[in-house]
Amino acid sequence: MKYFLLPLILGGICWGQGGDECKPSSLNIPGAPYPCVHADRRVTFRVAAPDAQKVQVRLGGAHDMTKGADGLWMVTIPPQVVGFHYYTIVVDGASMADPATRTFFGSGWDNSGIEIPEPDADAAYYAPKDVPHGQVSQRWYYSKVTGKWRRCYVYTPSEYEANSRTRYPVLYLLHGWGENEQGWHTQGHMDFIMDNLIAAKKAKPMIVVMDNLNAVKPGEDASLYAARGTIARMTAPAPAPPGGGRGGFPSNWGTAFTEMMLTDLVPMVERTYRALPGRENRAMAGLSMGGMQSFMTVLGNMDKFAYLGGFSGSSGGRGGFDPKTSNNGVFADAEAFNKKIKVLFLGIGSVEGPGTKTFSEALISAGIHNVYFESPGTAHEWLTWRRCLNDFAPRLFN
């Protein structure tokens, strides 16, 4: 197997580090020595801000940097959890992305990112290997429901072009709040995860469609989906949010996306790609807010989907669960539900709290089959969701 490091590819360049134990993050711009990750997972940051009075790194908490004689500010922060983390540099009160890293769309803007590497064996499932590679394609389509053109990304397995008569099942896969349709293949490495699973015959070859969960009908208020906090903090006071802030969901939340998906997206996919039709060939999953959207869409349209996944997000957390009445009573007849939904998957990071486990157990008590997956040691971050996808995808379309 040929493994390779992302920095070698993204710019084709890697600075030699010699005997220095601190290795540049794989997400750095080509040639940038900082931020770097120590063997014990401490991280050293360096930023040029010659005239600044105070410079901080915000990763988890705020870490004050110290100015050296050369005008460069540095700090080494305590060991970090493995995986991908967004982080921000604050220069005299201005929050900005670190210019030394590639940027990643999260919290509604292009933020800096750092990857704390796992041991090779643990990371192998999302590492690019010498196996056949599928492709991720940008696809534009017009939505009658929103009255706008939209962009999605579509993963097709490596064999898709050679097998020009074969049709494939489809997984619809959503990002989280403040992210977009690029998240799964950029932060999530979903392409390598699927390539590796399919090459090892652990998952069926499938099409994966990654859309943007933000959808409003003409005239509806789009501001729920804008990153008001980001905008207020960084560039200007933002308009007052409807319904009381980020956590305040208007009563019609998610309905436009579901309608758009069923009216525009699914038909476009099944018209454009060699997709297998019918509910048993459609799965839907998402992370965080995308998990909530997936539960809403699938549980409201069980005639159209047979597989459902929530990664750090489902239908829990919005009032107590009552199997008789929650989600319009879809769980009331457990036998009927279990026949229809072939896999109900609930994934979570172990440090995210017990809500998902409690929900899974309540479902089991109500006779609803489900898979509970816990990612050890990770929080509400992309490594949790990479692991969720790696566990979920093999369960589909069997």
Added chain:
Amino acid sequence: MKYFLLPLILGGICWGQGGDECKPSSLNIPGAPYPCVHADRRVTFRVAAPDAQKVQVRLGGAHDMTKGADGLWMVTIPPQVVGFHYYTIVVDGASMADPATRTFFGSGWDNSGIEIPEPDADAAYYAPKDVPHGQVSQRWYYSKVTGKWRRCYVYTPSEYEANSRTRYPVLYLLHGWGENEQGWHTQGHMDFIMDNLIAAKKAKPMIVVMDNLNAVKPGEDASLYAARGTIARMTAPAPAPPGGGRGGFPSNWGTAFTEMMLTDLVPMVERTYRALPGRENRAMAGLSMGGMQSFMTVLGNMDKFAYLGGFSGSSGGRGGFDPKTSNNGVFADAEAFNKKIKVLFLGIGSVEGPGTKTFSEALISAGIHNVYFESPGTAHEWLTWRRCLNDFAPRLFN
């Protein structure tokens, strides 16, 4: 025709502006009101930097911002040229991307970008319209020459999937210094340009392959391709450049890319896609450093390519042109050259200087047919190159 604004798509959101004449740039993050562009093409920027002493916008020159009572810094700068411009915010000496815009990889890092809109009629050729859309796909492949995995993007025309037995000619299209394989479809809107040309039957349906021009063999010094200036200014002193700085090209510059392209990329493309074989079905073009690379690759391998384009970059500017000896004498026999190279295209922005026109005229004096294209009023920027592609693509494969 349905036209649409990019901000409506990229995040699905557009803030209502009411009677304000200053319209948010189409490249802003969803919901961000600044930067905004006035009707006369002045631009107003706003950044939150409550504790800073000095904040500037660098776009062309440096523009001092003024702090308001609310801690927000603002400036309105004079009318700008239409098209895409990179720009930077400097907070107390720290150069960073404006958090209010999406970022774009240029000068070796993810910088801010602003689009100064052209009148609709002028911009129509790169606007998304209600025509069949091709797709841009991310493709990984292993290079034996560099010993690394590489990523390219491949545009396939809308009809590609339906016409499952048709083969297509291929244009290889390169970015410029400090950019990468994402530039043409992100900054350049090449997908909309090609969609519109093909729909109007102005250009033949073709495959377009966009690779990264940075390539070194194992053990070679990659530092030419790193953005040393960026790294030094923003994050840390960079190693001394080989050969005397950005302008100093080592004697073997470009040879690894050409070898990689002929050994790895072209065979991968012709094995993976339904590409027509042979020199008359292969074109190569690039912008700036990518134009230099295209001239080097094609003029050194005229048995493999029949079309060549340089957009603000070719083989000029590196010593005087002598038709008898330049480029290893390929221009010495004009008749033979004209038979082989069906289109030799030289494009330039009108404010970039006379070098390209002089080169074109010298070629004509030497009997070498070529097309000289000048983009009125634009500099060494993406609008020049969008216009070049729009003029160049219809000339191919006829």
